[in-house]
Amino acid sequence: MSLAQPLVPAPVLADGVAAFEAHAYDRALAVFRPLAEAGNPEAQAWLGALHAGGTGVPASLTKAFEWYRRAAEQGHGPAATNVGAMLAMGQGVAQDRAEGARWLERAAAGGDVMAAYNLATLLAKGDGLSADPARAAALYRSAAEAGHYPSQARLGHLYAQGIGVERDRVEAFAWLSLAAGHGVGTALNALEEVIREMSAEEKREGAARAQARRSEPGRIAPIPA
Structure with missing residues (x-):
């Protein structure tokens, strides 16, 4: 924390x-x-x-x-x-x-x-x-959407594992890509695992979602995870 x-x-x-x-x-x-x-x-x-x-x-x-x-x-x-x-x-x-x-x-x-x-x-x-995984996921998402990189990494992990949310490789790829692009090392490792299971179409969709979210200005600077 x-x-x-x-x-x-x-x-x-x-x-x-x-x-x-x-x-x-x-x-x-x-x-x-x-x-x-x-x-x-x-x-x-x-x-x-x-x-x-x-x-x-x-x-x-x-x-x-x-x-x-x-x-x-x-x-x-x-x-x-x-x-x-x-x-x-x-x-x-x-x-x-x-x-x-x-x-x-x-x-x-x-x-x-x-x-x-x-x-x-x-x-x-x-x-x-x-413990409340669903509430945790919702809170991580609110922070992730505001541009908080560690939250993006955590949310991507939850989507990859289906914890508190329905498992979704595309969403996992999008959020992990954003976090990895800002130097969150754990996100890069998790992203590599997700990519191994994805189809080419899923990768294209995940990249498109990441790009759309990347264009949204973040409200805060990153803090250590």
Whole structure:
């Protein structure tokens, strides 16, 4: 599972973000901290990120979780994703997969793609909560359609194996091709296995679907699987 990055900063945070990008972390901290303490959720999310990475401050997942949670409680989507992921993994807080899943549900319902991916991972594994392959597949698909490469790889695998969806070599080929094209190694290996079973017509259809989806702009950058 992976943690999300803060949303694009509001104008009031521009100086802090500029300082962060210039690696002037002391200056970034000086901007973010008072805003965060005053209740600004964007600044709280950035402060959580600084503590999570040990950037300009000593690394502390406990403090990172505290700031992410304060932002999440105000409706900050990526912060809610981080809260859910940290609860699920027991990072900076006692592990509680059920509570983590609730935060991920909240963030995914708000449209956060990384939350959908992380929640799908929990549901696919049934790790700490009831497995739900069909729901996992639906969540992976929502993230895959938004341009999230690891989700494309996972969805392709599910179609190849018929897990949570009806087995479909063409769909598997399309999604695995997209993920493999962006360097997801597991997708390339799975794609080679699928291709061995496909007819020439199926390969043409799979390539056409992949090309149609490739032309759709992705909304997010890839995160580690």
